[in-house]
Amino acid sequence: MLTGPLLSVIHWHAYPSIDVGPVSLSPHGIGIAVGYALGGTLMARRAERWGISRDHVWNMLMRAVVGVIIGARLFYVAGHLNQYWPNVIDIVKVWQGGVVFYGGVFGGILFAYPYMRRNSLAFWSVMDAAAPGFPLGLFFGRIGDLIVGDHLGGASTLPFAFVFTSPNVAHPNPVPACFISGCHQTALYDWWNVIVLLPVVLLLDRKRWPPGFLIMFTATWYGSARFFVDFARTGTATYLGLRGTQWISLVLFVVGSTYLIRLARRGGSPPQAPPGEAEPSAPGEAEPSASGA
Numbered sequence: 001m002l003t004g005p006l007l008s009v010i011h012w013h014a015y016p017s018i019d020v021g022p023v024s025l026s027p028h029g030i031g032i033a034v035g036y037a038l039g040g041t042l043m044a045r046r047a048e049r050w051g052i053s054r055d056h057v058w059n060m061l062m063r064a065v066v067g068v069i070i071g072a073r074l075f076y077v078a079g080h081l082n083q084y085w086p087n088v089i090d091i092v093k094v095w096q097g098g099v100v101f102y103g104g105v106f107g108g109i110l111f112a113y114p115y116m117r118r119n120s121l122a123f124w125s126v127m128d129a130a131a132p133g134f135p136l137g138l139f140f141g142r143i144g145d146l147i148v149g150d151h152l153g154g155a156s157t158l159p160f161a162f163v164f165t166s167p168n169v170a171h172p173n174p175v176p177a178c179f180i181s182g183c184h185q186t187a188l189y190d191w192w193n194v195i196v197l198l199p200v201v202l203l204l205d206r207k208r209w210p211p212g213f214l215i216m217f218t219a220t221w222y223g224s225a226r227f228f229v230d231f232a233r234t235g236t237a238t239y240l241g242l243r244g245t246q247w248i249s250l251v252l253f254v255v256g257s258t259y260l261i262r263l264a265r266r267g268g269s270p271p272q273a274p275p276g277e278a279e280p281s282a283p284g285e286a287e288p289s290a291s292g293a
Contacts, residue, residue: 009182010162014149016170028170031144032072032104036065038140039133046132046205050125060115060126064108071107076100078237078244101138102248124211131214132201135194135222142194145187149174153184153232160188172235184232193225210263216256223252 017024044057109127116126145151149169152162154177161182169178177183201218227249236243242250 010160010185011165012146012149012162012185013165014147014169016148016168026144026170027147028141028144028150031140031142031147032137035137035140036061036068039130039137042136043130043133047126047129050122050129052121052125052129056115056119056121057129060112060121063115064112067107067109067111068104069107071110072100072104074103074107076103100245101141102245105134122211124215127215128209128211128213131218132198132205134218135198135201138194139191139198142187142191145170146185146191151185151187151190151233152178152235153186154234156182156184156232158182158184161185162188175234186229186233189229189232190226193222193229197221197225212259213263216259218256219252220256220260223249223256227253 015027017026019025040057040061043061044054047054047057112126113123115121116123149164150171152169152171152174154175156162156177162178162185163180163182164174164178167179171178175183197218200221201214204217205214227246230243230246230249233243236245239247
């Protein structure tokens with residue numbers, strides 16, 4: 001709900017959970033599920049360009065979803081340990097919300113990787129096919145964050161600061177300004193970021209690039225933006241002055257930009273290997289000549 005002169009402040013009523021009979025569901029979880037399904041559908045439609053069948057895509061996604069849930073939850077718990085002590089049983093209550101995007105990505109890749117190996121699917125081809133699905137999934141996941149009132153930050157005087165009309169929000173220990181004068185809503189900033197990132201990745205996808213380019217471009221863009229956005233956040237643990245998500249973002253930026261710089265220095269954009277030809281292996285295997293990751 002918007003009030004006052006053009007975005008002078010955003011008054012928002014959060015809905016951290018929806019009761020369906022005896023079960024309490026998180027709109028954030030629903031947003032993640034929708035985003036995962038649509039991102040997977042987009043990946044399946046594009047994967048044949050890399051010689052990957054739709055059946056392979058959905059088989060990988062069915063395995064990856066277990067890793068997504070486990071990884072996303074573990075990353076969240078690691079940043080909010082005070083919420084789960086001494087009630088450690090609450091760690092498994094994923095349906096109540098509390099997940100981290102990065103954890104879901106890494107967990108999903110880890111659980112899908114054995115299937116790639118067994119079926120001789122080129123790792124970087126799979127990642128490039130999945131690249132646009134990441135911002136698409138986040139688009140819906142961040143809508144869930146906005147609904148439940150999570151990913152809040154400190155006091156803000158920006159014209160799009162959030163003032164919550166109910167004390168019931170998903171974010172742990174929100175600052176008082178969130179209910180009085182306004183605070184940062186970093187989920188909104190991240191949402192704006194992926195709104196721009198998705199069409200850029202789809203536009204780049206019209207050209208043929210070296211294996212790994214699309215996913216590394218996506219990681220570099222998202223990691224750099226997320227690093228700065230998370231300075232506005234509160235409520236998560238810090239390590240050497242940075243939040244866990246910021247350290248991951250920094251690694252993504254360094255690894256991704258290193259690849260892109262090496263590609264630029266070679267002065268060319270060699271096309272992706274046609275299906276059936278040798279392509280770069282996954283990390284830990286023989287170093288490919290075109291990977292640079």
